[in-house]
Amino acid sequence: MNILLVGAKGQLGTEITKCFERGRTELGVPKVLLSENFVRGIDIDELDISDVSAVRAVMNEKKYDAVINCAAYTNVNKCETERDLAFRANSLGPRNLAMVSEEFGAKLVHVSTDYVFTGDGSVPYAEYDVCAPVSVYGKTKFLGEEYVKQFSTKYFIIRTAWLYGYYGNNFVKTMMKINRENGASRVVCDQRGNPTNAADLAHHILKLLTTDEYGIYHGTGNGECSWYEFTEKIVEYAGIKASVSPCTTDEYPTPAKRPAYSSLDNMMFRQTVGDEFRPWEEALSCFMKNYLEMEKENKGENK
Numbered sequence: 328m329n330i331l332l333v334g335a336k337g338q339l340g341t342e343i344t345k346c347f348e349r350g351r352t353e354l355g356v357p358k359v360l361l362s363e364n365f366v367r368g369i370d371i372d373e374l375d376i377s378d379v380s381a382v383r384a385v386m387n388e389k390k391y392d393a394v395i396n397c398a399a400y401t402n403v404n405k406c407e408t409e410r411d412l413a414f415r416a417n418s419l420g421p422r423n424l425a426m427v428s429e430e431f432g433a434k435l436v437h438v439s440t441d442y443v444f445t446g447d448g449s450v451p452y453a454e455y456d457v458c459a460p461v462s463v464y465g466k467t468k469f470l471g472e473e474y475v476k477q478f479s480t481k482y483f484i485i486r487t488a489w490l491y492g493y494y495g496n497n498f499v500k501t502m503m504k505i506n507r508e509n510g511a512s513r514v515v516c517d518q519r520g521n522p523t524n525a526a527d528l529a530h531h532i533l534k535l536l537t538t539d540e541y542g543i544y545h546g547t548g549n550g551e552c553s554w555y556e557f558t559e560k561i562v563e564y565a566g567i568k569a570s571v572s573p574c575t576t577d578e579y580p581t582p583a584k585r586p587a588y589s590s591l592d593n594m595m596f597r598q599t600v601g602d603e604f605r606p607w608e609e610a611l612s613c614f615m616k617n618y619l620e621m622e623k624e625n626k627g628e629n630k
């Protein structure tokens with residue numbers, strides 16, 4: 328297949344690039360990796376997806392069979408003030424990719440978020456549940472989904488959550504740093520969701536590419552926890568001696584409101600190509616083992 332990977336330098340984009348380079352994901356070999364592929368990775372330094380003519384020009388360079396959109400403005404707090412930037416990356420960009428993918432007959436994989444939900448429920452959200460985001464990030468991502476549905480026919484919208492991977496910054500790395508430096512941290516215990524290893528998500532994205540199982544997917548690590556419980560496991564698996572204590576959202580105010588409960592049910596994956604997302608603790612433990620090895624190797628190189 329000829330694949331255009333947008334947002335290729337972000338944490339998920341880099342993970343997907345590595346899968347193509349290695350010919351496998353952390354979970355196996357999805358069908359697409361059994362044959363030769365041409366993958367063009369691109370990021371904002373070469374293509375701003377909010378510019379429709381630039382998107383069209385890139386799509387004109389090659390007959391792409393699929394576009395994978397990992398690009399987004401992901402700083403949830405900054406979105407509250409940088410509304411135009413958030414709108415351009417999270418709403419207008421997906422609209423452009425959807426319109427142009429449709430013109431060229433390409434499939435579109437678009438990554439979205441659990442923050443499209445309000446978060447006042449108590450059972451995991453299914454793909455059929457009604458969206459009502461509470462932050463600018465969530466609202467712009469939701470409009471991005473709407474545009475994808477409106478302008479393309481061959482789309483996979485995959486909502487993920489609490490994403491962490493080997494590349495780029497994320498909650499796991501931040502908590503490792505804070506707890507190593509301070510020997511302690513306070514973390515909110517009244518927001519619940521699904522930690523998701525980017526390797527698991529990359530595997531599922533690649534699995535979908537060779538199918539026509541279009542639609543909306545929830546794609547998150549199996550099981551749920553609070554940020555506090557997540558941090559307890561991060562510290563334990565990283566072997567960091569630190570005291571992690573719980574606090575409430577009220578005690579830790581942030582510019583953007585977060586859903587209190589945004590756990591997702593991977594129903595569509597289960598019913599179509601299969602839900603192979605690992606239980607979140609298992610995926611985190613595997614990540615940590617590999618990441619600590621990478622840290623050791625990097626230290627060795629820097630000596």
Ligand SMILES: NC(=O)c1ccc[n+]([C@@H]2O[C@H](COP(=O)([O-])OP(=O)(O)OC[C@H]3O[C@@H](n4cnc5c(N)ncnc54)[C@H](OP(=O)(O)O)[C@@H]3O)[C@@H](O)[C@H]2O)c1
Nearest residue numbers: 334337338339371375376398399401416440487488489490
């Ligand atoms: N991270 C999470 O916890 C999380 C949770 C739920 C859903 N998601 C979704 O998962 C997807 C991947 O997230 P991620 O963590 O890999 O994000 P990321 O690391 O922030 O990567 C996003 C990439 O997109 C680029 N970008 C931003 N605006 C762009 C534009 N207008 N045109 C082209 N590229 C642009 C960014 O460049 P700059 O860095 O230069 O801005 C960055 O390289 C996103 O759709 C995100 O909304 C993430």
